[in-house]
Amino acid sequence: MFSRIKTRVAAALAAFSFLASSLVVTPLLNAQTDESASRHSLEGAWWVTVTQYNCSTGAKRPPFSSMLLFSRGGTLTETTSNPGFLPGQRSVGFGTWSRSEHQTYSASDVAYIQFTGNGFTQGTQKLIHSITLDRDADSFTDEATVQFSDSTGAVLMSGCASATGTRLQ
Incomplete structure (x- = not known):
């Protein structure tokens, strides 16, 4: 039972880590896209x-x-x-x-x-x-x-x- 909880916690942390890194990277990608688009407008x-x-x-x-x-x-x-x-x-x-x-x-x-x-x-x-x-x-x-x-x-x-x-x- 302890190993199932440990596996669930590890999976939840991995999902949270992925989501958090996505939230950090997405604005940077959008900023770069917006900057590139504005240069051609x-x-x-x-x-x-x-x-x-x-x-x-x-x-x-x-x-x-x-x-x-x-x-x-x-x-x-x-x-x-x-x-x-x-x-x-x-x-x-x-x-x-x-x-x-x-x-x-x-x-x-x-x-x-x-x-x-x-x-x-x-x-x-x-x-x-x-x-x-x-x-x-x-x-x-x-x-x-x-x-x-x-x-x-x-x-x-x-x-x-x-x-x-x-x-x-």
Whole structure:
């Protein structure tokens, strides 16, 4: 009888040991899988060169840089060095992104224009992006529309922008 109890205890310990090791290893495997998957998606931080242009005439303005962060779950955070804004005039932008097709993504984000000045009226700036990731997933191209609205939501002006992004390493 004692040997049967000893065998049952040994079997229970072996099962518990296997289960415990599975619980430890599974998150590590999932983390590695998620990390690998994100490297081949838009997920991550990007250094972006933006060129605004007149949608009708194609007339371009000088380029400037922005930074975009595409987070797991589909959220987007961005900031810009656009010299058209006065210091402190524009907030950080927040938005969402999703995969449209293979290597193609859509995104939109909104930033507050905190005060009127330098040709901008207090309200919001909304960007709608169509992003194509390159084959190696280390750069992208972006065609975007830009819309400025006042604090009531009335559209005041709009434009277009093209951009290229490089993944931050």
